[in-house]
Amino acid sequence: MGVWSFITGAALLLLILVAICFLLYCGYIYYTHVKYDHIPGPPRDSFLFGHSPTIIKIMKNKKVIYDTFLEWVEKYGPVIRINGLHNTLVLIVSPEGVKEFLMTPKYTKDNFYKRIEALFGTRFMGKGLVTDQDYEHWHKQRRIMDPAFSRTYLMELMGTFNDKAEDLVDTLGEKADRKCQVGMHDMLSRVTLDVIAKVAFGLELNSLHDDQTPFPRAISTVMRGMVETRNPLAKYNPGKQAFIRDVKENIKLLRNTGKECIERRMKAIQEGEDIPVDILTQILKGAELEDGCSLEDLIDNFVTFFIAGQETTANQLSFAVMELAQNPEILTRVQSEVDEVIGSKRDIAYEDLGKLQYLSQVLKETLRLYPTAPGTSRALEEETVVEGVRIPARTTLMFNSYIMGRMEKFYQDPLVFNPDRFHPDAPKPGYAYFPFSLGPRSCIGQVFAQMEAKVVMAKFLQRFEFELVEGQSFRILDTGTLRPMDGVICRLRPRGEQKNK
Known part of the structure; x- marks a missing residue:
């Protein structure tokens, strides 16, 4: 009897403690509501979960959450709050806010980036360039990496860009029979993977020809995990x-893979072999200049560049193909430019890239509608006022190029694909376009990525006519970056061949 009394008493005490903890937690949630409810925003789904049920429902339906956020800012204004349990985020779609918070190192990246330091308890990007919240440590890493993205080094990459792009069009040429259905996103993902592996780390993955290579699926899986x-x-x-x-x-x-690659390069250095001034070499130089840098720290940047250098460029190119296939006048115009600048040449020269002005506009307009890395966030440590709205200290601020790029306030007919928006003489809204972020934490690889994109797209346009296979939805899939959901399935034929031969 005494034992049962003890068990019953212990269970009752535990229930009381749980109830007290729950009430305290509810009190804390109420406190956050009081703290932030002066900021405009949609009604919460519930007291406890905030807007989380709506967000989870959108994710389950594989819709883009930023479309809902766009509806909210159009209704409630340029500064809105988004609640989830005890957390409150503030979304800002004001050019003044973007300028203030992204263009200075004063505001560090927020705790969102801890979620990709490790995924589900497994170290992912760690303290690499994308995730590092310590500005001084990040700045040190950035200075070390800069030589691998200098104009001199990037010019030397043109040979690899040409070779890998030629490999792509040769592979596509085997399928260009007007009947075969080609998943362009898959093919473009493979070529960008081959490029970043070769120029950054000296790896020959040959994923264009190896259907068994695990890397494309590995990248897609971890991005979905994010x-x-x-x-x-x-x-x-x-x-x-x-x-x-x-x-x-x-x-x-x-x-x-990063560990093996780094150890192999270390051995080559020790044995006095000639090594390239690539990203991997700069990662290792960072180890020499930084006390206490571990092998895991080095692998962080390997993974960061391996993924960031492949995923976003492949997605951009895929969206560009999708839009060009739906806009024949734009396609004809950009192909005419490629014919004029490149002609029938196999190798595109560095000097040719600057002459492909309209292709640049096509690629920029693609990133306006489909910024593959749609947003970023910052930590606000001191109370401030944005657009007349007081934002409390210790708040996470969100900025989103996808949302701002689709607002009538900044772009006339924003859902229309119009590369002339980016003509050098066209007026452009300030601080509304930032697919590579802005300021000191902007993407170190943006010039690299756009050079690669131009070479691949120019060769593709030089060689092929293409049309989209019927029945595709043109929906966007959010996998951490944005990609075409249906994979941009196309039929190809060689340029110059009669369509109804």
């Missing part, structure tokens, strides 16, 4: 456990 972390309860969901294990295994694959 999206799942938006739901704070995902890691507790029994139905997600197999997927989470898959994410962890693919992170280990990427990091083990």
